[in-house]
Amino acid sequence: MHRTARQVKVIQPPSLSLRDLQQGMVRLREYGDLLWTLSAHRINVRYKQSLLGLAWAVLQPLSLMLIYTLVFSVIARVPSGAIPYPVFAYAALLPWTFFSTALTNATNGLVSHAHLVTKVYFPREILPLSYVIAALFDLLVASTVMAGLMVYYHVAITTQVFWLVPIVVVLAAFVTAISLVFSATQVRFRDIGMAMPLLMQLWMYASPVVYPLDKVPARFRTFYELNPMVGIIESFRRVSVLGTAPDMRLLGVAAVVSIGLLPLAYAYFKRVEATVADVI
Amino acid sequence: MSAPPKEIDLSFEHVSKRYVVRRERPSNGTRSLLGRLRALRLPVEDFWAVRDVSFAVERGEVLGIIGHNGAGKSTILKLLSSITSPTTGRIRINGRLSALIEVGSGFHPELTGRENIFLNGAILGMRREEIAAKLDSIADFAGIRPFLDVPVKRFSSGMYVRLGFAIAAHLDPDILLLDEVLAVGDAAFQEKCLRRIGELREAGKTIVFISHDLAAVERICSRVILMRQGQIALSGTPAEVIAEYQRLPAIAHHNILETAVADSSAEIESLQLCDLEGQLTPPVRTGSPLALRIAYVVRRPLADVVFEVLFTNAEQQVVAQWTTEVSGQAIALQPGEGVLEFQCAELGLIPGMYYASVAIRERGAPDALDWQHGALALRVDPGKTVQGSFYMGHQWTLLAQAHAVGG
Numbered sequence: 001m002h003r004t005a006r007q008v009k010v011i012q013p014p015s016l017s018l019r020d021l022q023q024g025m026v027r028l029r030e031y032g033d034l035l036w037t038l039s040a041h042r043i044n045v046r047y048k049q050s051l052l053g054l055a056w057a058v059l060q061p062l063s064l065m066l067i068y069t070l071v072f073s074v075i076a077r078v079p080s081g082a083i084p085y086p087v088f089a090y091a092a093l094l095p096w097t098f099f100s101t102a103l104t105n106a107t108n109g110l111v112s113h114a115h116l117v118t119k120v121y122f123p124r125e126i127l128p129l130s131y132v133i134a135a136l137f138d139l140l141v142a143s144t145v146m147a148g149l150m151v152y153y154h155v156a157i158t159t160q161v162f163w164l165v166p167i168v169v170v171l172a173a174f175v176t177a178i179s180l181v182f183s184a185t186q187v188r189f190r191d192i193g194m195a196m197p198l199l200m201q202l203w204m205y206a207s208p209v210v211y212p213l214d215k216v217p218a219r220f221r222t223f224y225e226l227n228p229m230v231g232i233i234e235s236f237r238r239v240s241v242l243g244t245a246p247d248m249r250l251l252g253v254a255a256v257v258s259i260g261l262l263p264l265a266y267a268y269f270k271r272v273e274a275t276v277a278d279v280i
Numbered sequence: 281m282s283a284p285p286k287e288i289d290l291s292f293e294h295v296s297k298r299y300v301v302r303r304e305r306p307s308n309g310t311r312s313l314l315g316r317l318r319a320l321r322l323p324v325e326d327f328w329a330v331r332d333v334s335f336a337v338e339r340g341e342v343l344g345i346i347g348h349n350g351a352g353k354s355t356i357l358k359l360l361s362s363i364t365s366p367t368t369g370r371i372r373i374n375g376r377l378s379a380l381i382e383v384g385s386g387f388h389p390e391l392t393g394r395e396n397i398f399l400n401g402a403i404l405g406m407r408r409e410e411i412a413a414k415l416d417s418i419a420d421f422a423g424i425r426p427f428l429d430v431p432v433k434r435f436s437s438g439m440y441v442r443l444g445f446a447i448a449a450h451l452d453p454d455i456l457l458l459d460e461v462l463a464v465g466d467a468a469f470q471e472k473c474l475r476r477i478g479e480l481r482e483a484g485k486t487i488v489f490i491s492h493d494l495a496a497v498e499r500i501c502s503r504v505i506l507m508r509q510g511q512i513a514l515s516g517t518p519a520e521v522i523a524e525y526q527r528l529p530a531i532a533h534h535n536i537l538e539t540a541v542a543d544s545s546a547e548i549e550s551l552q553l554c555d556l557e558g559q560l561t562p563p564v565r566t567g568s569p570l571a572l573r574i575a576y577v578v579r580r581p582l583a584d585v586v587f588e589v590l591f592t593n594a595e596q597q598v599v600a601q602w603t604t605e606v607s608g609q610a611i612a613l614q615p616g617e618g619v620l621e622f623q624c625a626e627l628g629l630i631p632g633m634y635y636a637s638v639a640i641r642e643r644g645a646p647d648a649l650d651w652q653h654g655a656l657a658l659r660v661d662p663g664k665t666v667q668g669s670f671y672m673g674h675q676w677t678l679l680a681q682a683h684a685v686g687g
Contacts, residue, residue, distance in 0.1 A: 011366065033402050045390050
């Protein structure tokens with residue numbers, strides 16, 4: 001196998017320069033095969049030893065949907081507007097399950113691979129990223145059930161559904177940014193991992209998953225809307241099952257926050273990466 | 281015109297690596313939240329694992345790096361392979377660098393041998409098509425061809441290790457990092473690994489070999505660097521550097537990264553090999569006399585102390601022990617410095633590499649006051665060569681002889 005000219009690699013003390021970040025991106029591209037192989041294996045392994053296999057990607061949001069329907073619709077009578085509550089809830093649980101699964105797994109990504117991290121070099125962001133990609137695959141699988149639900153409840157699909165592409169991009173960017181920060185911090189402070197289940201509960205109730213956005217009292221709204229998941233989930237629900245345009249203002253906030261956060265999160269991660277093997 | 285200068289494949293320019301250590305007070309583990317938060321602001325201690333190290337390796341050179349435990353060898357290895365980054369200085373690597381390390385720990389038990397080869401190859405930086413092209417060769421090298429599609433959790437531990445190496449051995453680097461690899465696997469597999477390293481050397485690859493195994497270093501290296509307390513003590517031909525290494529006393533290193541040394545009432549300061557007359561650089565041979573001096577410092581009166589030296593082989597098995605315990609005589613020590621010498625009239629170890637670990641403890645106490653694990657690397661050369669697994673000192677006397685009595 002022939003390789004072209006040798007590449008000179010210079011290793012220096014960690015710094016926070018744009019050049020370093022750019023180098024990090026170049027290296028990540030070189031290791032693209034590892035990212036895909038690892039993501040594919042995550043999906044593979046998860047389904048290999050389980051009886052229900054792929055069905056698990058669907059079972060989780062589906063059973064949550066059933067529980068929430070029972071609690072919030074049948075018992076608490078939370079309104080769901082023009083669409084049946086199960087569809088209303090499932091349309092929000094799709095992006096939410098992706099968010100919480102990806103983030104929970106990615107947070108442990110570095111720590112759970114300590115044996116590799118201390119032995120061999122590869123761009124460490126691949127570890128949390130591979131969990132995000134695997135969760136994205138689950139999202140795709142779970143989406144098929146939503147199509148089935150919509151047929152069953154006679155909810156019409158409109159061309160607004162194409163908005164899902166940019167919405168999922170924003171969502172993925174946001175998850176990636178938070179995953180990078182959490183997984184890097186988890187190396188030093190395992191408290192992050194401990195707090196995860198509680199944090200996810202709080203975050204879900206701080207997002208319009210089980211209740212409609214317009215039921216949030218106006219005086220909380222400004223604060224409430226700072227959460228990028230609000231714009232993402234609301235817009236996801238609107239374009240998929242309500243057939244209306246996304247809430248541009250909220251989606252815009254989410255996009256600006258996510259895309260602005262990403263380079264900062266990456267820089268932070270790279271800074272921690274430089275000495276991660278010393279403390280892990 | 282003079283000959284073009286040789287290309288430099290790898291260089292360290294004033295590289296230092298500092299570890300920051302928080303000195304924790306010994307506690308029973310139930311510290312309050314306040315205590316923990318306060319600990320974050322505890323004064324930190326600096327530990328320079330590597331300090332202002334500069335060297336360059338030319339293309340095709342085989343550089344050996346030797347030194348006692350804690351001298352900075354493994355930090356250099358980690359810096360070279362980008363696992364950690366330097367605190368100051370600059371490392372320049374010209375080309376693709378791979379470490380021949382055992383990556384079996386990266387295997388996923390549920391995945392098949394084939395899937396793991398792809399996964400681990402990718403972790404080591406190989407591209408998919410490159411792995412696909414080498415798949416058969418890797419499986420043959422590891423001797424697991426019939427088990428390619430079996431989950432590796434069904435593999436024997438030997439298969440595991442061999443597969444890990446086989447993948448690393450199929451990297452196609454410009455610069456190869458070797459780290460004590462030869463101590464793994466059975467003899468036939470070791471031979472395979474050695475042959476592979478030989479091939480890479482013949483192909484003009486640049487190799488950095490970090491090892492305790494002086495015999496292997498002497499055999500394959502063209503130049504050797506001796507590390508001592510994070511700095512380069514000597515650089516030169518294998519013969520002269522190894523000779524200097526064996527003359528040096530091993531400075532005990534108190535690994536402040538592990539706060540295991542809870543009791544500092546006695547500490548081992550250094551270890552020094554000598555012969556029974558106190559001459560340094562003794563020949564270390566089977567059946568020859570050998571002495572080991574342990575310099576220590578004691579901080580409180582100790583009524584009954586035991587000194588121990590454990591000899592382990594490359595496989596980490598204890599093969600012999602020297603201990604003052606069996607002599608039955610109590611050693612009482614007063615605060616201050618001192619030296620204890622163990623003497624052995626005839627060394628029983630057969631030729632090979634050994635590591636000596638030294639401990640000071642109070643008689644009957646479960647934990648050592650100080651414990652230097654693998655502090656001294658010992659290469660035993662052939663002397664009174666015998667068959668068997670150790671030399672047993674013996675004398676003989678001719679008791680009777682049939683006289684050649686004539687007719």
